[in-house]
Amino acid sequence: MAPPTETLTPERILAATEEVLRRHGAAKATVVDVARALGVSHGSVYRHFRTKAELRGAVTKRWLDRTTGLLAEVVAADEAPPAKLRHWLEALFEAKRHKAGDDPELFATYTVLTSENGGVVDAHIAELVGQLTAILAEGVEQGAFEAPDLPATARAVFEATAHFHDPAYAPEWPRPETRPAFEAVLTLVLRGVAA
Template sequence: MAPTSETLTPERILEATEEVLRRHGPAKATVVDVARALGVSHGSVYRHFRTKAALREAVTKRWLDRATATLTVIAEEDRDAESRLRDWLAALFAAKRSKAGDDPELFATYQVLTGDHGDAVAVHIDELTGQLARIIESGVDSGTFTTTDPATAARAVFHATGRFHDPGYARAWEKPGVMDDFTAVVDLVVRGLRAD
């Protein structure tokens, strides 16, 4: 039996949207396709997401947020800042590599969508750099790191490691030696943050 609009939730719509995007790509996927996949009218979808753009932004945010949960746990752990920073950067790289390697069609689709929805990306980056700032600040408080401004240092760390999380570099993530390169960059970043 086809689902009814009463059982329709934003989460179900986002799941169906992701499948439709995987199948058709961002240029051809429509709200009608999403509604058809759910067995409802497109009006039912619009009751939850007022526009196609709002639906695409929500599905983009959902995709970006998937990595954030694991990173939040690492950022909030009660252990030394240096190991948390290393683990956080490694988890971010692993999450991005997994997204690119496990489902390349959907990854390519989201590259298009994130370009179209810069606000969702900006919020995501602010959240990530905020987590980095908290880690760095805890390192400053413990005397492990030295910096006058953890927020500025966090943005610098984020940009310095961009090759390992910016989707524009995805093709390089499977090349031989990438983990050695990652480790070298993280070592350099940590040395730069350490207190004298």
């Protein structure tokens, strides 16, 4: 085993884990494979991630955080709340659609990992609903939206659009009728929260 040329960091381990998952899939990828890809012993990986489950949870979080980070930029954008809500929902749909379509093998692998890491997924969903809550609160403050219970309304918007971001529906996203259906739901959602 060759000595590592760079300092072993959690980020390097996560990047290597993602590559190993891409090559081997969730069922066959091991910590030994990750260590081999990094040129270190598996004990070195375990110094950063105590268990295989912890490593898989961290790589799942990293994958989900890419979407959350992209959407946080939309929340921070200087847009009127109705435009921002539309932009956020479109960005969520596009991010999920691209993940499924651009790298279907890795998407399938992460679908397995998310089913193993319910806590990570729950935290991701809570963060997304929190972002929606912030957009809705801004809209209520500016008089553009009505939402007597902001968290419940944000959750309802998230659930109403689930067909366009829940990975269970990924096989339907490439269909030609999906985009018009998304636009119809988006129109209903925006009307539903309008003041």
